[in-house]
Amino acid sequence: MGGVLAAVIPEPGARVEVREVAEPELEENSALLEVELSEVCGTDVHLQRGRLAGVPYPLVPGHVSVGRLGKIRGRMLDVEGRAFREGDRVTFLDVHRTCNACWQCLVAKSTTRCPARKVYGITYGFADTLAGGWAEKVYLKPATRCISLEGVEAETFMAGGCALPTALHAVERAQIPLGATVLVLGSGPVGLSAVILALMSGALRVLCTGAPDSRLEAARAAGAHATLNVETHSTDEREEWVLAHTAGRGADVVVEATGAPAAVVEAMRYARDAGTVVVVGQYTDHGEVSFNPHLDLNRKHLDVRGCWGSDFSHFYRGAQLMADAARAGPWSRLRLERFGLGRANEALAAVASGRVVKALIDPRA
Amino acid sequence: MGGVLAAVIPEPGARVEVREVAEPELEENSALLEVELSEVCGTDVHLQRGRLAGVPYPLVPGHVSVGRLGKIRGRMLDVEGRAFREGDRVTFLDVHRTCNACWQCLVAKSTTRCPARKVYGITYGFADTLAGGWAEKVYLKPATRCISLEGVEAETFMAGGCALPTALHAVERAQIPLGATVLVLGSGPVGLSAVILALMSGALRVLCTGAPDSRLEAARAAGAHATLNVETHSTDEREEWVLAHTAGRGADVVVEATGAPAAVVEAMRYARDAGTVVVVGQYTDHGEVSFNPHLDLNRKHLDVRGCWGSDFSHFYRGAQLMADAARAGPWSRLRLERFGLGRANEALAAVASGRVVKALIDPRA
Amino acid sequence: MGGVLAAVIPEPGARVEVREVAEPELEENSALLEVELSEVCGTDVHLQRGRLAGVPYPLVPGHVSVGRLGKIRGRMLDVEGRAFREGDRVTFLDVHRTCNACWQCLVAKSTTRCPARKVYGITYGFADTLAGGWAEKVYLKPATRCISLEGVEAETFMAGGCALPTALHAVERAQIPLGATVLVLGSGPVGLSAVILALMSGALRVLCTGAPDSRLEAARAAGAHATLNVETHSTDEREEWVLAHTAGRGADVVVEATGAPAAVVEAMRYARDAGTVVVVGQYTDHGEVSFNPHLDLNRKHLDVRGCWGSDFSHFYRGAQLMADAARAGPWSRLRLERFGLGRANEALAAVASGRVVKALIDPRA
């Protein structure tokens, strides 16, 4: 009987290949997800290029995905203790095995830094099982945390995708005051979700810098009051633009979501005195950058907060927002492009170039 | 009738001179302080060398001082509404004229960034009045906030001096958890006060790096569990040392109090994942430094907090601690050296070289 | 030359009278406001009935008002240091004389508890000057903080009125998590503004209980997802209703804005475990109420926060929101009723009975 088709990165730098593999055996309290949509995010581009440490190639990418529970063995419970049933539409937290037993989990209570955690599609490899969303089916191991998406459009949810909990964590950490002016650096998926969530959290005005123009247009459609293209404006021009939009003070809150080390320093410079900067764009090592700790940090009395990963609460609250048509509105207006498994390399290229706001993988296409 | 002797920095880079000036006329609700002790801090060294912007030379340095109210015209009230009397021993908040009317004061509530504030001995010059502590008398303008020091040893209070509110603000901002391991970078007056205050705030272990050995000895006498000389240990050795004292994790909280830009990056590196860094040592512009925002900040999920200036609450609470013999104990054990007005240049040199832990100015010596 | 008409409460319990008084002389840096609109709030009803302590009868009520600066002597500056000009449309912070010199201001930093503060229309009496908005003109003493309302509809701003900063302070103190369910107890002006502001701050669902039906309808029009009439439902029914809307857990955040002591206990009971309760409805002493500290507080691990008064930041940020047409939308849809000075007693009755959502005083009507 039929195997399962999956798109695989064979090794760092190699092109994605579609392979057919046997359907996994289910352990007690596990399930198979029949994937409707998965996505291609910036991390996947880095994965394919071999830029991340600790990745067990070959692997099936795709960390956040939506689908229907095809087969359940034993019980899969939601966070309110209800058992899922076969046929339910769900997503699942891509982070697995947070241990709740180590110093980082129990004493520091910073579970996103738990060394035991594994991420579907990133640190679970092909050898582990079918553990990525670029496949017809994903094996949901025991203790994988599913969230019901009954009544939610798969495509709307995936318009948020993995960027949604990441941005939600960043905006939560930003503690945006009612009426604040927020500057988002970066107009990729995390930046766009940060724009939407900042407005939802009480920001009165959100500014966004990034590129290309199509993404800035998306930022404005999502509610940004003003945008600036970083490819056509120098850092001095950007600073001037920020000051012009903030009564000369700088932004109350800056969310850095770019991937470029220099943006972290810009974030500090564009923040007002005693403002807050959240750094959520530096998930990959792109080297060093120089700053002036007197002028950029100490004298400004800044709060600069690194923001790593996300936990179940971010994913759950993101899903709750997406289940509300009004709240999901700005995401549903983002333009997405679908690619079948066989076109995964094209999808990666489209994301790498910024040509699309977001590329989805549809294993049934 | 007699003039007032004051030590004056005539211009940037010039040697301090003692001058005799006429006693100022008192406005309504002002006073003259007869100085018992003032101090020489790192800022004074920068003042003399012309490293600070916006200083109205010539000026009389000495921002934190202790003395007796010699003459009061009208009323000077303490924070509880009691009127001071001539002869009372007091200190006064060196920051004056925080406006409580600007955006920074009223909306951001970050009064240490109020652009209207003036600092005795730093941004009040000789032209303004006798507004620095290196003098027989200081003119306390209306609305200067005095704090009673009845029953407090002048020398013990000055062992904290201006470093006390600065360090108190930094430690407050660090939000040290009970039982934490705190690393203080720097063994100057702010670093030493940070060591003491971190222990007082619930730290179980405090580590301190700095130089020279005499100051590290003072850190240990003040309660530091271990110290390391930065002049004889490379940054790699320092990192190893910190990890060895923190179960390989890094410190829960790092307070940077050195003045060297590189120390800010070290602070991030020596903090544990999801730890807190307070940057309080960068009061002067010493240029740029390079860091890796992925490794040093984002992936570590750090909180990095610049800490600028101090407000009345820090000064007041510092004075309350100093009025308690047990709490003041660690400061009373610091070795201080007294200099008369005529030896101010020597005092500056002793501070600049780190030869003394702290130099006091005694205008009656 | 013409006097100024003002509505006066002569003494506790007495009917409001319109009197004509001489226009006040202006001190340096003061102004006269030509009132366009003032309002009648619950506090005014208590004022008229003599329920508040420390009120210097006779007085002109009306604490929050909008108008044009008719005459300025010297300079009145806004928070960004710009001088107002005669003819500018403004509102002003009704709280005056926060001292910034007492323990409460400087050490506790809880300026809304400063004992020196005075409130226009409440603790400034007729003897002080024309210090209430139920008059053709209000005398703005030196250091009164005005905020420009150029381009803002006077009626929209007054739809928020004094309830806006009060509710904003409460919602700020509630620290609403993104996606939370918030329950607002009370559908008067503070409750309605709390509904709007909770949604603006990231609440996914807002529930509101109150009366009469017309106000609950206003709550729904302002965005509340569900409402319940407290006059026709018992406390058991209310609890059941809250649990039904919160998956049986209770609300994440409850804002009490009713005036009834019993509502404070209901607020604790309707909150989820480890939830937050903000108590902002108890501005007047209506006696005691009984609760079970084990069941209602300790075992629930609740945060219960009293919220008193508001400061400039709340007023300023409220005005910023009102200057944004989209943000001001929900307020602009509230139904208001205007009364001339001569109908102030009618206005008080309409507010006391809850017949109107809000009554405005239009001195030119």
Added chain:
Amino acid sequence: MGGVLAAVIPEPGARVEVREVAEPELEENSALLEVELSEVCGTDVHLQRGRLAGVPYPLVPGHVSVGRLGKIRGRMLDVEGRAFREGDRVTFLDVHRTCNACWQCLVAKSTTRCPARKVYGITYGFADTLAGGWAEKVYLKPATRCISLEGVEAETFMAGGCALPTALHAVERAQIPLGATVLVLGSGPVGLSAVILALMSGALRVLCTGAPDSRLEAARAAGAHATLNVETHSTDEREEWVLAHTAGRGADVVVEATGAPAAVVEAMRYARDAGTVVVVGQYTDHGEVSFNPHLDLNRKHLDVRGCWGSDFSHFYRGAQLMADAARAGPWSRLRLERFGLGRANEALAAVASGRVVKALIDPRA
């Protein structure tokens, strides 16, 4: 081979009996603890009297205990991943089975309200296994979190006992500012630990009310600056006493640790405006109490925080403090009394009457 002796409460209200039972079989990754010391706390008195809901009688009381690991099957790891060995001295977190899978754990992150958690000696009964410390041995189920106590005096650790993590959680939640005046209501074990921990967290002065005099003496020996006997002073006298010690303002922070509902209201009354109250004394239902929400809460702008249970971090940090001789000092000076298993009823009576500060159970006595 011998059975295991254990003291058992057969049913609500019945006297404790010593029984001999068979040693339990060990599951994989479990252990047997050979008890050196357990304790009798207020909760045990309520247990014996049948005042707690959900207790599976018969049961062996004793939730916090110290002993040596007698037998380990499989692996028991500490929080840093090190395996314990037979013979190690340890304590263990009495809370077991926090699920890390429910809404309360994962979304609210308030794990002390997880409905799945079980407590050794309270909600694990005799039918479950040997799950209480009043026995020669305790069965440590898989996933029980042990903490090494090598080099720590068993009696010193037990002087803190279960009160230590409870008080530590309360003091953590109190966020005591450096230099604050803290009032602790209650001089039982939780109150005494709160006195010590408040001082350790930066309080400058700690006041304590309670009874009898022997316990107040213990409070002063532990560092309290002043104490008041509640049996010989009326609430008016107490209020006057608090105001006299706080410049008429009330305490910055009040920790309620009494068990009496009325103390919660006193806590609010004795706190200063904008102060903080932590309620940690209401672990059992003792009925209702009446308060004035205007005067006692809203107008005071108070923060009132219920504090339920404790988690691993509190227990772990408590153990870290106890492993430091200087920090453990105040506890080592508390007078304790030891009782063998056969004298458990006497021990309960001694605790109920307040005759002893703390009663220990020594199963080998």
